[in-house]
Amino acid sequence: MTPAYGLDIETDTARGGLDPRRCRVLAAAVAAPGGRSVFTGTERAVLADLDAFLAGLPAGLVVTWNGSAFDLPFLATRARRVGVATGLRLALDPCIEMSHPPLAGHEGAYRAAWYQHRHLDAYRAYRALREPGSCALKAVARRRGLDVVDADPSRVHELRTSALRRYVARDAELALQLALMRRGELDAFVDNPPDQAVTWRSQSARA
Numbered sequence: 001m002t003p004a005y006g007l008d009i010e011t012d013t014a015r016g017g018l019d020p021r022r023c024r025v026l027a028a029a030v031a032a033p034g035g036r037s038v039f040t041g042t043e044r045a046v047l048a049d050l051d052a053f054l055a056g057l058p059a060g061l062v063v064t065w066n067g068s069a070f071d072l073p074f075l076a077t078r079a080r081r082v083g084v085a086t087g088l089r090l091a092l093d094p095c096i097e098m099s100h101p102p103l104a105g106h107e108g109a110y111r112a113a114w115y116q117h118r119h120l121d122a123y124r125a126y127r128a129l130r131e132p133g134s135c136a137l138k139a140v141a142r143r144r145g146l147d148v149v150d151a152d153p154s155r156v157h158e159l160r161t162s163a164l165r166r167y168v169a170r171d172a173e174l175a176l177q178l179a180l181m182r183r184g185e186l187d188a189f190v191d192n193p194p195d196q197a198v199t200w201r202s203q204s205a206r207a
Contacts, residue, residue, distance in 0.1 A: 001183075002059070002060050002061055003032065003033075003057070003058055003060035003061070004032075004033075004060055004061040004062075004063050004120075004176060004179060004180065004183075005030050005031065005032050005054075005057060005060055005061065005062050005063065005117070005176065006029075006030065006031035006032075006063045006064075006172040006173055006174070006175040006176025006177075006179070007028070007029070007030055007031075007062050007063065007064050007067065007071065007172055007175070008028070008029050008031075008064070008065070008071065008168050008169075008171040008172035008175060009025055009026075009027065009028045009029075009071050009074065009075065009168065010025070010026045010027045010028075010156050010164060010167065010168045011023045011024070011025055011026060011074065011156075012024045012025075012026055012157050013153070013154055013155060013156045013157045014157040017153075017154075017156065017157075018103070018104065019103075019104040019105075020073070020074045020077035020078055020081075020103065020104065020105060021077065021081075021104055021105050024043040024078060025043050025046050025047060025074070025075065025078050026040070026043075026046075026156065026157065026164065027039065027040045027046060027164050027165065027167075027168045028046055028047075028050045028075075028168065029165075029168040029169040029171070029172040030050070030053060030054065030057075030172060031169065031172040031173040031175070031176045032057075032176070033176075033180075036169045036172060036173060037053055038165045038168060038169050039053070040161055040164065040165060043078065043082055044082050044083075044084055047075065047078060047079050047082065047084040047086065048084050050075075051079075051084065051085075051086040051087060051088070054087065054114050054115055054117060055087055055115050057117070059116035059117060060116075060117050060118075061117060061118050061119070061120050061179075061190060062112075062114050062117045062118070062119050062120070063119075063120045063122050063175050063176050063179040064119065064120070064121055064122065064123070064175060065121070065122055065123045065137045065171070065174070065175040065178075066121065066123040066124070066137075067112070067119065067121050067123075068093075068096060068109040068110050068111070068112065068119075068121040068124060068191075069096075069098060069100070069102065069103060069108070069109040069110075069121075070103055072088065072090060072110060072112050072119070073090060073103050073106050073110060074103060075088060076088055076090055077103075077105060077106075086114075087114050087115035088112065088113075088114045089112060089113045089114070089193070089194045090110040090111070090112050090194065091110060091111045091112070091194035092106075092107060092108055092109075092110055093108070093109060093110060093111050094107075094108055096108060096109035096110075096111075096124070097124075099127070109121075109124075111191040111192060111193075111194055112191055112194065113191065113193035113194055118190050118191055118192075118193055119190070119191045120179060120186060120189060120190045120191070121189070121191075122175055122178055122179040122186060123135055123137070124189065125179075125182075125185070125186045125189035126140060126178070126182075128189065129182070129185060137171060137174055137175065137178075138150070138174070140178055141174045141177075141178060144178070144181065146174060146177060146178075147170075148170065148174065149166050149167050149170040149171075151163070151167050
């Protein structure tokens, strides 16, 4: 079976955390069945280390929770702004239904690939499969009896490094665990890899 890797990021909530033109990436984590890897430090280091780590993994499936509309375009914007080249490829797909306004500087949600890895947005898959109740990551995890790590989502920037690492790592694990629980059903929602290294059509994002 193709290996799967959960991916999650945390952003600078001191500036709201939702606008990649203003807010940096504080941490990223990749979870695999055999363990997890967490990246903190300067933003350039987080982005470069995450990219290098994914480049070295066997070809598999990167699983996110709302990554099509948030995590991946956020990472792409920040990598461009701080000058870190990555293997992330995004292609805007206007057919993806949006439950919230697009990320600042973007027009919608994306199909994606990262180097040799395909992408699965497990959040969108669970929504399409009519998950009852909230489709927020922790809400879905709790309904399935999974332990979560809680923090005030508006004050993530105040977490000590050790707490931040636990928080982002657990969310990456939850995305992976929830995808594996319904792997057979979710395979139909895996993105076809974009043919080109397209990101987005937004002057504000490129500025």
